[in-house]
Amino acid sequence: MQTNQLPLFPLSAVMLPFGRMPLQIFEQRYLDLVRDSMRSDTGFGVVWIRRGEEVARQGSGKQQFGETGTIARIVDFDQLPNGLLGVTIEGRERFTLVDTRVAANGLVLGEVIVQPPLPPAPLEGDWESLVEVLESLGQHDHVRRIGLDINVNDAWQLGYTLAQLLPIDESLKYDLLNASNSEHMLDQLDLILSEISGEG
Known part of the structure; x- marks a missing residue:
């Protein structure tokens, strides 16, 4: 199966398709990544750090990444009050991480197999409660800022x-990123929400 090389942005948070996430950029390797991505209008890979730290420190050990990641595109950017570059990224296709290497500037490059875009899946059954939760979250200032x-x-x-x-x-x-089908994902989300609300 054909692989592609993709610059990677490792995070301690999981990036999901269709999701949006704000980032603060301060390391030079990631400033370069953002600049190149915006110039060429291309995406980059976001991978979850299973073990290790986002900012690698000497003697802190090697980072371990999740095998599944998400291609991200920059959909907004601005200068933050602290002077750092702020970007909002949006998740697109999933990919399987086959191998990694580190470039001279410290940027992690991944050999990946990009998975096909997810086809629209109509809601089957009564998921109005999930829609209501999402609409409620959409009223928060933080969510308004990322512009879902x-x-x-x-x-x-x-x-x-x-x-x-x-x-x-x-x-x-x-x-959930690795869910095999949308119904399974919604079932799992429903269980998670029941536990959060104390109904589980």
Whole structure:
């Protein structure tokens, strides 16, 4: 199967398709990554750091990444009050991480197999409660700032966007990233929400 080389942005958070996430950029390797991505209008890979730290320190050990990642595109940027560059990224296709190497500037490059775009999946069954939770979250200032624009009638978009916003453990988000079908993902989200609300 054909692989592609993709610059990687390792994070301690899981990036999901259709989800949006704000980032502060301060390391030179990632400033270069953002600049190149915006100039060429291309994406980069976001991978979850299973073990290790976002900012590598001498003697802190090697980072371990999740095997599944998400291609991200920059959809907004500005200068933050602290003077750092702020960008908003949006998740696109998933990919499988086959191998990695580190470039001279410290940027991690990945050999990846890009998975096909997720086809729209109509909502089957009564998921109005999930739509209501997403609409409620959409009223928060933080969510307003990242400017969500999704089709809540597409099960993938509803599920992944909601999972991105919920304050749940990153390992759960990673499990959802690897969901085999949209119905399974929505079932899992429903269980997670029941546990959060104390109904589980």
